[in-house]
Amino acid sequence: MCPWRSPLAKLSLDVVLLILEQCSPFDLAILAASSSALRAALDANPFIWRRAMVGFARGACPAIPPYAASLEETANCSPAAYARYIFGGGKCALCRKPTSSIPYEYLLRLHACSGKCKRGILSRGILFVDREHKYEIHPWGQWLPRLRGTWGRKFVYSSFMIERARHEEQQARDADSGRVLPDDDLPLPFRTTATLSEARAERARSRDALTVNAIALEHWSASYVQEKETVEAANRRFLKARAKEHGLQYHIIMRCPTVACIFTSFNRDLTLITLTVFLQHEQVITNEYQVQAFAVDDTASGTQNVSVPSIAPAQNTSLSHTKTSTLICSHCQDSFTVSSAQETKYGVSSLQKAWRPTSARCMRRSTIRALIANILTGCLRLFLCSIISRQNIAS
Numbered sequence: 377m378c379p380w381r382s383p384l385a386k387l388s389l390d391v392v393l394l395i396l397e398q399c400s401p402f403d404l405a406i407l408a409a410s411s412s413a414l415r416a417a418l419d420a421n422p423f424i425w426r427r428a429m430v431g432f433a434r435g436a437c438p439a440i441p442p443y444a445a446s447l448e449e450t451a452n453c454s455p456a457a458y459a460r461y462i463f464g465g466g467k468c469a470l471c472r473k474p475t476s477s478i479p480y481e482y483l484l485r486l487h488a489c490s491g492k493c494k495r496g497i498l499s500r501g502i503l504f505v506d507r508e509h510k511y512e513i514h515p516w517g518q519w520l521p522r523l524r525g526t527w528g529r530k531f532v533y534s535s536f537m538i539e540r541a542r543h544e545e546q547q548a549r550d551a552d553s554g555r556v557l558p559d560d561d562l563p564l565p566f567r568t569t570a571t572l573s574e575a576r577a578e579r580a581r582s583r584d585a586l587t588v589n590a591i592a593l594e595h596w597s598a599s600y601v602q603e604k605e606t607v608e609a610a611n612r613r614f615l616k617a618r619a620k621e622h623g624l625q626y627h628i629i630m631r632c633p634t635v636a637c638i639f640t641s642f643n644r645d646l647t648l649i650t651l652t653v654f655l656q657h658e659q660v661i662t663n664e665y666q667v668q669a670f671a672v673d674d675t676a677s678g679t680q681n682v683s684v685p686s687i688a689p690a691q692n693t694s695l696s697h698t699k700t701s702t703l704i705c706s707h708c709q710d711s712f713t714v715s716s717a718q719e720t721k722y723g724v725s726s727l728q729k730a731w732r733p734t735s736a737r738c739m740r741r742s743t744i745r746a747l748i749a750n751i752l753t754g755c756l757r758l759f760l761c762s763i764i765s766r767q768n769i770a771s
């Protein structure tokens with residue numbers, strides 16, 4: 377049986393490779409995670425990864441800096457893991473809210489969901505400044521990732537990583553004495569004291585290369601963020617124009633999950649949304665728009681005035697609204713009552729921005745992780761389908 381599932385099942389490996397070559401590094405990481413056949417194709421053709429990393433350069437943003445080859449040995453690094461590390465988001469180091477933004481600090485693996493949290497990370501115990509040079513003689517100091525502080529010759533560590541080191545040592549002692557077993561549901565990988573010291577020796581060997589890579593990524597990020605702002609503004613203008621053209625309200629259209637997905641993914645990959653992409657999703661967006669406009673009306677509670685489209689999704693393809701409300705989710709309002717200029721400065725993730733105007737319910741509070749995964753996979757599938765259909769037409 378052919379390992380490729382439809383629509384990829386109909387394609388030869390050459391065509392699949394051509395499609396993969398068009399993907400961004402994060403797209404490739406998602407694809408590699410979604411199918412073993414695609415992962416095998418990517419593993420067998422590492423040039424696709426290299427091309428995606430180098431091809432990411434556009435406008436003010438240079439190519440994604442490569443990591444040292446030695447890290448594949450010593451730090452379990454792979455192109456997919458690297459793409460997820462840069463673009464995969466994570467939990468805010470301060471408030472633990474999930475965020476899709478690139479890391480705030482690469483080496484210490486810190487994410488920040490807002491400007492407020494960035495400032496909090498610097499002041500609220502997330503970082504450990506080793507004023508007494510404690511870890512320079514401590515065995516953990518051999519491998520714990522550390523930044524050179526800007527003041528004096530002190531090193532800065534992640535308090536979370538220090539805490540984790542303590543836990544893994546305790547767990548290894550418990551493993552030695554048989555109090556925990558390999559099959560137990562453990563918060564950290566199962567290791568005995570002996571295997572833990574091996575793992576730590578590996579970490580010590582990889583630390584310098586990781587530090588060099590993190591510094592390169594910090595420099596790259598500055599240009600990436602700058603270019604992303606430009607792309608995001610252009611995509612916003614594009615969607616405003618489409619909304620106007622279709623007689624739709626821009627604020628409501630931005631609440632449609634498909635639009636939010638396209639907006640987030642294209643901004644992340646520094647790609648302009650094209651008319652073809654929009655037209656391809658037009659029907660879905662139209663249907664989602666009806667739901668969103670209805671939700672706005674539902675929560676408007678008399679003070680807002682929204683014209684409700686007649687709900688006949690099958691036939692009603694051209695919607696027209698003259699008024700709208702600008703309701704904001706109470707949860708998100710709490711978190712992001714900043715001007716758009718500030719949002720850019722604070723680096724609020726585009727996904728959060730896209731969801732922020734969502735009125736009735738808080739989309740972020742519950743299962744944002746599952747949501748992001750669904751959205752990205754769905755978007756990618758549509759993107760691949762479009763390429764495939766183009767390929768079919770061409771051939």
Ligand SMILES: [Zn+2]
Binds near residue numbers: 469470471488490493
């Ligand atoms: Zn936060």
Ligand SMILES: [Zn+2]
Binds near residue numbers: 705708737738739741
């Ligand atoms: Zn919300």
